[in-house]
Amino acid sequence: MLTGKMKWPDTTPPTVPVIKPTLLPSRDLTTTLRATWLGHACDYVEFPTGLRGLFDPFFEDRGSPFSLMGPKRYTEIPCQLSEIPIVDVVVM
Numbered sequence: 183m184l185t186g187k188m189k190w191p192d193t194t195p196p197t198v199p200v201i202k203p204t205l206l207p208s209r210d211l212t213t214t215l216r217a218t219w220l221g222h223a224c225d226y227v228e229f230p231t232g233l234r235g236l237f238d239p240f241f242e243d244r245g246s247p248f249s250l251m252g253p254k255r256y257t258e259i260p261c262q263l264s265e266i267p268i269v270d271v272v273v274m
Contacts, residue, residue, distance in 0.1 A: 197256045200258050201260065202260060202261060204218075205266060208267075223238040223240065224236070224237065236266065236272045239272060
């Protein structure tokens, strides 16, 4: 049985430091697999073959089709979609 007041997690921004990602501007600059976390569940993966993939993209302030409703981000967006140099495949 719980007694007293329930404690909620502190969601005061920023909860996680946001660092602008360093993405490779060309396909031939890596010989290893590179993965960059872009917040929420979004990852940008640069494969050594040159393929570039965006997994579960989420670049909005809210997780909703409506800009004024739905769950809001706790942290800012690390980069804009237009700042990603190459996207060959998007996986949802």
